[in-house]
Amino acid sequence: MLSLFREQEAPLGREFALARARELLVSSLNKGIIPRWEDFFQELPTLNEAEDLEAIKINFLKLTHWEFLKDILQHPSTEFFFHGPKSSQIVNFSGEKESFEVPLSSEDWQLWLEIISIHFKQNWNVEQPFASFYGELFGRNFRLTLVHASTSPNNISKLVLRSLAPRPHDLNSFGETEVLEKLVREKKNILISGSTGSGKTSLLTSLLGLVPSAEHLVILEDTYEILSPHPHQTRFLAGKSMETSLKAYLSYSLRLSPDRIILGEMRSHEVTPFLMAMNTGHKGLMGTIHASSAVDALHRVALLFSLYSGEVNLSFEKVMELICRNLETVVFMENKKVKEVIQILGSEKGVPFFEQINAPLFKF
Structure with missing residues (x-):
C-alpha cells in the first residue's frame, strides 16, 4: 500500500x-x-x-x-477549433475542415482551458467570458481566443487557435499582386476586406515589406498579429480602457509624424480618426475590415462611422462622400487569394462609384 x-x-x-x-x-x-x-x-x-x-x-x-496538443499542432493548418473533446476541427491552407478528437475527458476539458488562461496570464471567467491574446505553443505563434462556458447553452468552453506565420508570406502566394505593389509604393490609402480567415492580415503583413525602410510606421492592433521587420516602427496594442483603445492610439499616433498608419482591424470607434487622418492629408494608410465584397467594405465603413462617430447630424450620403473622397483602394480577399481590387472614384447620393483595377488578373 x-x-x-x-x-x-x-x-x-x-x-x-x-x-x-x-x-x-x-x-x-x-x-x-x-x-x-x-x-x-x-x-x-x-x-x-x-x-x-x-x-x-x-x-x-x-x-x-499538453503533449497531446503538440501532436495536433503538427498538422499544416491555419486554424484549430477546439469545440469539445469529441468535436474539434482543423482548417487547412485550402480552407477545408477536418474533424479530430482531443484525448481529454469532459470533466478535464474546462480544467485544461483554465490552465491555458492562467499560463498566459489572462483574466478569463464568468464576468469576463472572452479572452483573445497572442502566445507561443511548441515553437509556433498563435492568436488564442477563449470563450467561456457561461456563454453557451451546453455549458462547454471553447478555444480557437489561429496560426501566425513566423515571417511574411511571399506576395505571389496571394495571386496576381503587381498592381498592389504599385499602389503601396505610391502611398495610396488601402483597405483590405474579406471574411474571417480570408487572409486579410497576412496580405497586409506582406505588403508592409514593400514600404521603404526610411519611413516611420505606426501599427495599431487589438491583438498582436501583424509581423513587420520594418526598422522604424511604433506599435500599439489596445487595452481595455478608453485611454488604451485603438481610437485613442490613433489620435495619439498623429502626433508622432508617421509616414504611414497601419490599423489591424476596423471594428468600431477607431473608424473615425482613421478617416479623419485621411481627410487631413495623411497618405499610405492601410487597414482591414470584415466584409463580403470590396464595395460592401465601403458600406461597412459608412455604417461603423454612423454608429460610432457621434456625428448624429451627418447623413449617410455625406458619410459615404467622406469615405469615397479619402479612401482610394479596396482589396477583397477570399481563401487567401486576392479576389477583387477596386479604385474608388467618388459617390453620388450615397452610392459609391468605382472601377476594377486590372480586373482580368483577379479572376480565380
Whole structure:
C-alpha cells in the first residue's frame, strides 16, 4: 500500500483518487496557481496501488504540459477549433475542415482551458467570458481566443487557435499582386476586406515589406498579429480602457509624424480618426475590415462611422462622400487569394462609384 500522508487514512480506489486529485487541482487553479507535480503529489490522499499514483500523474501532466496538443499542432493548418473533446476541427491552407478528437475527458476539458488562461496570464471567467491574446505553443505563434462556458447553452468552453506565420508570406502566394505593389509604393490609402480567415492580415503583413525602410510606421492592433521587420516602427496594442483603445492610439499616433498608419482591424470607434487622418492629408494608410465584397467594405465603413462617430447630424450620403473622397483602394480577399481590387472614384447620393483595377488578373 502506498501512503503519501504521515497519518494513515483509508486508501482510495483509482476512481475516487482521480476525483480527489481533480478537486485539489481546481483548488490551486482558483488561486491562479498551476502547481508542479513535485508539490502536487504531496497533497494527494492515501492510495491503494502505485499504479493509481501513476494514473493521476499521467492525467496531471496531460493537463499541465499538453503533449497531446503538440501532436495536433503538427498538422499544416491555419486554424484549430477546439469545440469539445469529441468535436474539434482543423482548417487547412485550402480552407477545408477536418474533424479530430482531443484525448481529454469532459470533466478535464474546462480544467485544461483554465490552465491555458492562467499560463498566459489572462483574466478569463464568468464576468469576463472572452479572452483573445497572442502566445507561443511548441515553437509556433498563435492568436488564442477563449470563450467561456457561461456563454453557451451546453455549458462547454471553447478555444480557437489561429496560426501566425513566423515571417511574411511571399506576395505571389496571394495571386496576381503587381498592381498592389504599385499602389503601396505610391502611398495610396488601402483597405483590405474579406471574411474571417480570408487572409486579410497576412496580405497586409506582406505588403508592409514593400514600404521603404526610411519611413516611420505606426501599427495599431487589438491583438498582436501583424509581423513587420520594418526598422522604424511604433506599435500599439489596445487595452481595455478608453485611454488604451485603438481610437485613442490613433489620435495619439498623429502626433508622432508617421509616414504611414497601419490599423489591424476596423471594428468600431477607431473608424473615425482613421478617416479623419485621411481627410487631413495623411497618405499610405492601410487597414482591414470584415466584409463580403470590396464595395460592401465601403458600406461597412459608412455604417461603423454612423454608429460610432457621434456625428448624429451627418447623413449617410455625406458619410459615404467622406469615405469615397479619402479612401482610394479596396482589396477583397477570399481563401487567401486576392479576389477583387477596386479604385474608388467618388459617390453620388450615397452610392459609391468605382472601377476594377486590372480586373482580368483577379479572376480565380
